[in-house]
Amino acid sequence: MGFTHCSSVTHFVKLLIVIPFLVGCARQEIISAKEVPKTLSSVQNTEGLKVELNLNKPSYKLKEPTIMILTVTNKSKETCRYSFRSSQVYDFVVKEDNKEIWRWSADEVFAQVITELTLAPGKSESFEEIWEQVDNEGKNVRAGKYQVIGILATQPERISHPVSIEIR
Amino acid sequence: MKSKFFKTTFFVVAKLFALGFLLQSVSHAQADIEMVPGEILVKFNAGADVRNIHAANGTRTLEVIPRINVHVVGLGHGVDPIAAVERFNKNPNVEYAEVNGLYYVIHTSGVSVPNDTYFDSDQWNMYSINATSAWYVTKGSNTVKIAILDTGIQSNHEDLSGKVVLSKNYSKSRTLQDKYGHGTHVAGIAAAATNNGKGVAGVGYNCSLMNVKVLNDKGSGTWSGIANGIIWAADNGAKVINMSLGGYTGSSTLENAVNYAWGKGVVVVAAAGNEETNTPLYPAYYGNVIAVAATDFLDELAYFSTFGNWVDVAAPGDFIPSTYPLPYPYNYVYLSGTSMASPHVAGLACLLASQGRSRDNIRAAIENTTLYKGSYPIANGLIDAHKAVDYLIVP
Numbered sequence: 001m002g003f004t005h006c007s008s009v010t011h012f013v014k015l016l017i018v019i020p021f022l023v024g025c026a027r028q029e030i031i032s033a034k035e036v037p038k039t040l041s042s043v044q045n046t047e048g049l050k051v052e053l054n055l056n057k058p059s060y061k062l063k064e065p066t067i068m069i070l071t072v073t074n075k076s077k078e079t080c081r082y083s084f085r086s087s088q089v090y091d092f093v094v095k096e097d098n099k100e101i102w103r104w105s106a107d108e109v110f111a112q113v114i115t116e117l118t119l120a121p122g123k124s125e126s127f128e129e130i131w132e133q134v135d136n137e138g139k140n141v142r143a144g145k146y147q148v149i150g151i152l153a154t155q156p157e158r159i160s161h162p163v164s165i166e167i168r
Numbered sequence: 169m170k171s172k173f174f175k176t177t178f179f180v181v182a183k184l185f186a187l188g189f190l191l192q193s194v195s196h197a198q199a200d201i202e203m204v205p206g207e208i209l210v211k212f213n214a215g216a217d218v219r220n221i222h223a224a225n226g227t228r229t230l231e232v233i234p235r236i237n238v239h240v241v242g243l244g245h246g247v248d249p250i251a252a253v254e255r256f257n258k259n260p261n262v263e264y265a266e267v268n269g270l271y272y273v274i275h276t277s278g279v280s281v282p283n284d285t286y287f288d289s290d291q292w293n294m295y296s297i298n299a300t301s302a303w304y305v306t307k308g309s310n311t312v313k314i315a316i317l318d319t320g321i322q323s324n325h326e327d328l329s330g331k332v333v334l335s336k337n338y339s340k341s342r343t344l345q346d347k348y349g350h351g352t353h354v355a356g357i358a359a360a361a362t363n364n365g366k367g368v369a370g371v372g373y374n375c376s377l378m379n380v381k382v383l384n385d386k387g388s389g390t391w392s393g394i395a396n397g398i399i400w401a402a403d404n405g406a407k408v409i410n411m412s413l414g415g416y417t418g419s420s421t422l423e424n425a426v427n428y429a430w431g432k433g434v435v436v437v438a439a440a441g442n443e444e445t446n447t448p449l450y451p452a453y454y455g456n457v458i459a460v461a462a463t464d465f466l467d468e469l470a471y472f473s474t475f476g477n478w479v480d481v482a483a484p485g486d487f488i489p490s491t492y493p494l495p496y497p498y499n500y501v502y503l504s505g506t507s508m509a510s511p512h513v514a515g516l517a518c519l520l521a522s523q524g525r526s527r528d529n530i531r532a533a534i535e536n537t538t539l540y541k542g543s544y545p546i547a548n549g550l551i552d553a554h555k556a557v558d559y560l561i562v563p
Contacts, residue, residue: 085442085472086414086505087350087387109394109415111319111350111387112439112449113505114472 006048006078043161048076049119053150053160060167062143066131068092070150070160074119081118082154087111090127091151095162096144101135105153133167143167204268208249208256210239216261225255240268280304282363282373284327286489286500291368292465293357293484297512299371302519302553307362307373309522314358314408314514315378315401317394318351319387320344322493323379325352327360327367327500335379336400338393346493347385353503354412355379356491358511359518367500368490371515371553375522378406383413391415394451395425398436402429407521410514411438411457412507414449423454430456433527435517439506446476446545453478458517458531461546462486462509469544473506479546481538485509516553524563533559 041054050073060066070090074080088110094102117125131148133141147162207230212218218239222228226247230240243252249267256265280303281287287294294300313333322345323332332355335344346352359372382397383389394411401409409429426436440459441449452459459478462470462485469475470486488508492501513534520530533556538549 087348087383105415106417107390107415108388109383109391109413109450111348111383111413111505112442112507112510113350113353113387113412113503114442115387 006076006080041163045075047158048074048078048080049082049152049158050075051150051152051158051160053148053163055148055163055165058165060133060165062167063133063140064167066133066148066165067128068131068148068150069126069128070152071124071126072117072119072152072158073124074121077121079118079120081116082152084115084117084153085155087113087115088153089115089117091153091157092129092131093149093151094131095147095149096141098147101141101146102131103136104129104131106136141167203249205249206243206245206247207268208241208243208252208265209268210241210256210265211237211263212239213261213263221259221261225252227252241265277301278304280307282369283365284360284362284369285366287369290489293488293512294369294371296463296465296467296484297371297516297551298554299369302516302557303373305554305557306519306523308359308375308519310374310376312407312518312521313376313378313405314372314410314511314518315380315397315406316351316355316358316511316514317380317382317397317401317409317411318346318354318413319348319383319385320346320351320381321355321377321379322346322352322491325356325491325493325499327364327491328352328355328377329361331355331359331361331377332379333376334404335381336397336404337381338396338400339381339384339389340393341381341384343385344379344381348383348387349493349501350383350387350412350503350507351379351381352493353488353490353501354410354507354511357488357508358410358515360491371512372518373515375515375518378404389413391419391422395419395421398422398425398429402432402434406434408514408517409434409436410511411436411451412505412510414439414441414452416447416449418448418450418453422451426451426454426456430527435514435521435527435530437510437514437517439510440476440479441474442472442505443474444472445474446478447474448476448478449474458513458534460485460506460510460513461544462504462506463544463550467540467550469546470504470506470509472504473509475545477545477547480535481513481548482544482546482550483509483512485512513551516551516556519553519557520559523557523561525561526563529559529562533557 052071054069056067092104150160152158230242279300359375360370362369362373380397437458438452461482462473464486485508537555541549
């Protein structure tokens with residue numbers, strides 16, 4: 001299942017070059033130091049796609065909601081189409097000592113339809129959810145250090161770098 | 169992933185096959201009625217001396233049908249029933265005599281092709297499941313309701329007009345309408361207005377719809393919302409529940425809700441998922457849910473479909489045309505997913521329910537009549553709507 005298709009504008013090329021699309025978007029880019037911004041966000045460049053996670057704060061009080069924003073940006077020069085297995089486009093995961101304790105999608109159900117996200121060159125899309133400081137069983141978590149990641153739910157997934165937070 | 173180009177090519181081929189099928193099909197109904205040898209049915213006049221008549225004819229009464237007092241009369245060896253009937257009818261003490269007919273199932277074959285705009289040109293999926301032959305047998309009843317648990321239904325869509333008879337919102341969205349563009353498509357496959365001269369045909373033809381909005385305007389929902397939706401649908405007269413949705417973790421609450429509906433005689437159908445693996449998806453994975461995989465226009469398992477022996481049947485799900493909630497000219501689109509396969513089964517379940525069948529008989533009719541069983545890595549095969557509606561009816 002091809003999950004990413006990128007194309008230049010001419011329809012002729014669109015029709016004939018199917019497999020090269022994958023190659024076009026599979027180009028790896030090295031993360032440059034200047035692109036890693038503030039302490040609260042995380043940036044990763046793979047296949048011409050920038051995956052960025054922003055949290056509203058670096059540290060939280062117990063039970064204080066964490067606002068998570070995942071932003072994906074097409075940094076390539078071609079329009080890219082990203083395919084998803086369902087209406088689920090993204091996900092958020094919270095880890096403690098590298099062990100998953102909460103996943104946004106765990107308590108969600110999705111429409112079982114193949115969907116697509118199309119991003120023109122330079123265009124972004126953002127997705128926001130809130131973590132209420134609970135684990136997958138719905139129990140409140142303890143004070144401590146946690147890592148948050150944002151995921152674009154393609155196959156394979158495009159995963160952001162973790163952002164570390166502290167709950168006090 | 170297959171390219172769009174090839175898809176288009178195959179689609180045209182599929183259409184040509186469909187047309188050839190139409191030209192070859194000639195409607196006819198055939199009744200086989202034969203006689204029971206050595207028996208006739210006789211109604212004697214009141215006060216007739218039956219024993220004497222038997223003695224004169226060498227016959228005897230085998231049984232008497234109560235209330236109407238008709239004798240099943242045994243003839244001597246080698247006696248022609250028709251000759252015996254003529255002889256008895258000449259007897260002044262006999263009200264009437266007739267042969268004892270053997271009734272066979274009247275085999276119906278033929279097609280009922282609806283006049284919807286895109287039916288012949290686009291709806292290959294209906295030919296894959298032999299829907300036109302099924303509609304020749306039954307077009308379903310508008311008193312039977314399919315609950316669509318989804319992102320809402322655009323109820324004023326030109327091809328769903330008058331179809332949605334009840335609505336309820338368990339999502340966090342403010343509107344019952346479909347702002348995501350999923351529920352309207354699913355609803356159209358199950359039971360778009362059919363033979364109305366526009367749009368598409370739905371498998372459930374005359375069946376009615378219930379709009380139970382459990383997914384929000386981004387296409388997601390929670391276990392609690394869906395459980396509420398299932399219970400509301402079961403309590404409000406749904407005979408079939410379609411869930412073109414799922415999640416990867418199970419939920420006791422959800423399973424309890426499914427079992428509640430099933431216990432009320434409701435047929436529950438759900439999408440098996442688009443994982444390309446045998447990964448369980450809930451609620452499809454539950455025993456009391458008919459789990460549906462997707463096929464493409466070559467009747468092969470769709471490239472994205474979930475499979476496994478826990479998946480009960482398959483139905484068309486790749487590149488399916490149906491109603492869509494955007495304004496004209498985009499109010500009919502193609503979508504792919506087991507989301508599209510599930511409502512084919514729900515629509516068929518509604519046709520079967522319209523025949524007065526029980527929940528278990530509906531499930532048996534769907535699962536025991538499939539096409540290409542053994543060719544797919546699932547429990548049964550591709551649904552055959554025609555064979556299903558001809559399956560032995562048990563109320």
